[in-house]
Structures are given as C-alpha cells and as structure tokens.
Amino acid sequence: MAKQKGKVAIVTGSATGLGAAAAVQLADLGWNIVVNYTRSKAEAEETLAAVTAKGVEAILVQADVGEDADCRKLVAAATAKWGRVDGVINNAGTTKFQQQGDLDGVQAEDFERINRVNVVGPYQLSRAVFPVMKKQWEEKGERGSIVNISSIAGVMGVGSSIPYMCSKGALNTLTLALAKWLAPAVRVNTVCPGFIQSRWLLGGMGEDGYAKAKAYQETSTPLRQAGTTDQMAEAAVFFLTSASNVTGEFMMVDSGMHLGGLPMRGR
Template sequence: MQDLKSKAAIVTGSATGVGAATAKLLAAQGCNVVVNYTKSKAEAEETMEACRAEGVKSIAVQANVAEDDDCRKLVDACIGEFGRLDHLVNNAGTTKFVAHSDLDGLDADDFRWIYSVNVVGPYQMIKHAAPHMRKNGGSVTNVSSIAGVTGLGSCVAYAASKGALNTMTLSLARALGPEIRVNAICPGMIQGKWLREGMGEDRYDGFLQHQLKTNPLQKVSTPEDNARAILMFIQGSDLITGETLLVDGGYHLGFAPTVAR
C-alpha cells in the first residue's frame, strides 16, 4: 500500500457526495487535498474543514471543469499551496434526467454541456496536471458510471458521455505511462441527495428497493463505498492501469436468481 502522507490530491466536484467522501478518506490517509466546487461553497468549506481535522492541509477552490482556465487554476492552486500534485480524482459530473425513449427531451446543447463536464473536463484536468504528476509518479481516477457500460442511465447523453470517459481512460493510460496510472470506477446507483433530487422522491425510493431486491449482492452503494474503491486504485498496486471497476452490487450481471439456501 502506498504511503499518502504529505502527498497532494485534487478531487473535482468534492463539496458533497462521492467527491466529499473521497476527499475525507484521502485526508484520513495523510494526503493534502484540494476540495473543488462550482456553487456549493458552504458544503465545500465543510468538507475542507473535515479534511483539516485529520491533520492535513486542505483548501477549497471554486472552478468549473468545463472551462480550461478553471482547470489550470485548480492545478495551480494545488502546486501553490502544497508544492506538488500526486493524485487527481475526476469526480465532477452532470446530467439531465430524460427518459431514453423521449428523443425530443435532449438537444445538441444538452449533449454539448454534458460532454463538456463529463468528458472534456477530465481531459483538461489531466492535461494541466500531468506535467506535475510525472515528477513523482501518480494516478488519475475517473469517476464514470455503470451507464457507460450498460447504456442505461439518467439520459442517453449521460450514458454516452460516460462511455466516452471509459474509452478516454484506456487511451490516456497508454499515453501517460509509465509515470502516471489512469483508471476509472463505474458506480451503479449511489444513495444520496443528488440522485434523489434528480429522480424525484417516489421514483428514487422505488428504484432503490428494486435494486436491493434484485442485485446479486442486494446492496446499493454509498458515497463512502465508492471512495474506498477510488482509494484502492490510488493506494493499491502500482501495476494497475487502464482498468474500469464496476461498483454496482452486481447490477451489470442482471437479476439475481431465487435459490434455496
């Protein structure tokens, strides 16, 4: 297991949810953390303070990863504050909740916006981070989605963007080796505020119960579950790159059969 003490990480979209859980977990391992947010300043500062409570340095930086200058600002802030950058977690993402059969529910602007955050954003972050990360070696972990594997998700554009992020993970794992490892996690349903608000209370609760009954593991992930998967890529074997890890309770396998126990 790699020692993360005194190393530095940027976690995009880390005011709440998976990003916040990841920032806190990295801090607990002794890693200094840049907490990133676009609008949720109060939540980002809470996450930053939780990281500092672990005895590490942490700053909160407002930046929109869809903007190249903001991505550069995030990296510059990390180098300016900590003097190094070792790990990048591309967690920031967006979507629009539209039934896949509703072809009029998405337009070109929707696709452009979703891709600008979910695909172009991670690319821009990696572009600016890579020169610094090459100095000491490091890792990139992209937070993708099971939607990028199954084609199911909040909307067609979201699923397509996550499929593109998975492919980009492979491309950049080849391009950035041997100094930098690039991997991705693909969560299934994640319990929490973001999905509940997007789906609506009734639909969220129904989908949660369905997953708990039909997933082979009869579990639905939390932000903390996904943070641990991210930490595994960061802190685990230095021989793992170009991998996409499905964190979905077995959802991709289909419904669990009813068997006698």
C-alpha cells in the same frame, strides 16, 4: 491502507457526495487535499473542515472543470501550496434527467453541456496536471495517479439520460487512451458506480423513482444492497493510492447489477 503523509490530491466536485467522501478518506490516509466546487461553497467549506479535522492541509478552489483555464488554476493552486500533485480524482459531473423513450427530452445543447463537464473536463485537468506528474516521475521516480469517476451507464446503456450514458462511455475510452499516453509517469483508472444513495439522485429521480430504484438494488442485485457514497469513494481511493501495478482498468461498483438477474434460489 498505510498512511501516505504529505501526498497531494485534487478532487473535483468534492463539495458533496462521492467527491466529499473521497476527500475525507484520502485525508485519513495523510493526503493534503484541493477541495473543489463550482457553486456549492457552503458545502465545500464543510468538506474542507472535515478534511482538515484529519490533521492534514487543504485548500478550497472554485473552478468549473469544463473551462481549461479553471483546470489549470486547480493545478497551479496545488503546486503553489505544496509544490507537487500526486493524484487526481475526476469526480465532477452533470446530467439531465430524461424519461425513457422521450427522445425530444434532450437537445444537442444538452449533449454539448454534459460532454463538456463529463469528458472534456477530465481531459483538460489530466492534461494540465501531466507535466507536474511527469517531472516527479523523472526526478524522483514517483508515479502519479488519475482516477476518473464514470458510471455503469457508460457500460450498460442505462442511466439518467442518453447524453449522460454517452458521456460516460466516452470517459471510459478516454481512460484507456490516457493510460497509454501518460505512461509510465501516470496510472489512469476508472470507477463505474451504479446506484448511489444520494441527494443528487433523489432530486433527479423524484421520491417515487428513487424509492423504486433503491428497492431494486436491495432485492434484485447479487449483493442486495444500495450503494453509498462512502463505498464508491473506497474504490476511487484504492485505485488512487494502492493499485500500484494497475492502469487502464475499470471497476464496476454496483452491487453486481451488471451481472444481470439473480438465479432462482430458495432464499
């Protein structure tokens, strides 16, 4: 991809994992970055150092995207520093791991908490940044870009828990709505990762469950590989920076898992 020096992105949940990888990849393209965290300050500082090592500027902002005031704080911090926001990756998310069939394993409060971060958060941040992007479009003809990080859980009905699946399905619908409502000033797209090799999944699934899921990815998906945070971030960065005529689209990054079982072959 061509260098895009001077553009500004807010990447939520960028202390670790996909968010951190996306922040570094954007910095490699010349973007200045708002690195965001809720609790993981030490890891967020590591991301900040990795970003600035690319020769761009970055700031660190603690914010809970489930709080509207914090979403507005993220946008205000970016505009105070650089006077613009060109892109947002709504990556921050949460879940509660639930055993399949254990309907008592989650309660209404779990739905509310997960939905607040995974759906309301992206909505609030998109709403907060829209006036800035709209102004840039009207005055300079520069279109903004928002990328939501969803999951194949919202498409296939598989995942860590039913509240998580529902939240990602709702996030996909939010993408469609915002792609219409924020046009033509802003493009809105979604990446739907499958299994990701990550500390987050390992902690939630446990060593045995994680190993089985990883083995399935490596033996039973069309591409026979378990996805990495860098691969997921590549898709998000593509949507944010390069897909200039694409909006309201979903990209499943899951080694082809959504295609179902493999055909019988002699290999």
